[in-house]
Amino acid sequence: MRDEQTELLEKYEPLFYRVLIDCRIFRKNPDYEDYLQTIRLAFIEKNQSLDLASDEQVTLLYRYLCWRVRDLQRRQQRREALLEKLTRYEVDQEIALESRIEWEDYLERLWPKLTIGEQRYLFSRLCLGLSMSQIMTAYQVSRSTVLKWKRQLAKRFTKT
Template sequence: MKPTPHAAAYKFLYTGDHEMILYATLKRLHIRPAHPDYEDYLQEARLLFPEVYVDFPDNPEAKPHQFLAYAQRKIYWALLDRLRRDRKQNDRQEAGDQTELLETVASDADILDAIGQQDFRRYLLRVIGASGSTGEWRFLVGTLVDQLTADEIAARHGVSHNTVYKWRRTLIRRLVNHLTPPENFLN
């Protein structure tokens, strides 16, 4: 009766010091006996060995040194993949520090302020869109929508800095006249 490939693989593994490749592989992966999952990874390596034994292109019994080098490399890569997968899974499950998340979440006041600013921006665009000049429109869109500086607005439209500041002055005058009734201007 011919032994099964798995039986032959385990017989080969436990003859001589062949099992040392498993310990060397774990050591190379920095998994020491004090590691909490050491026994699990060692057992995984033992389970992988027969598969590697069967996959070896030549006869492992005829070329034991080449096979052991091949087996150690294959087991190393398989365990490394499992180790990465386990670490990734553990990273997802860790509770972590929530302070950074809470600091980056906007407060209610900030959200209401942003909503108010957005409404105000829409209102300004509607006012200038109805009666403003092209320069005022360019300045308003450049600053409120595109968040550009005066230099960037000038470069975008091919005008001087003074022209952009002139657009700003006329825009401010138009808004003061539109938003402030003449009878309440000084009060």
């Protein structure tokens, strides 16, 4: 089974490189290997449901892999834009470096399970130390929206 997957990966490796090129991810990109690995994993996942003997299925596979890479690129761009916006925002209180590292580690493990609002609230509150009004200003949302994010987090933590 392992050898079959390895052979398939080797056979379709040029397709993976084509996907990266079409998504404008070149070898000089620091995340190049991460994207390539993501494509390989997505290929193994999708391979089980496709019959790659037909050209139509290979085209569908190509589109699926491109979609996965572009989805990752969009997520990364949103995260970077959010971090850039928040780091430009002035923080009234300074948080100790050790405390900040601990919170960032905890958030990294928790992050995928949260909604975007919950992520924004946690990051702003815990990592940057922003107050409720500063969070409202940074994201240009109402007070009720920020309170909703806070309630959702409280509800999530009381369930676990």
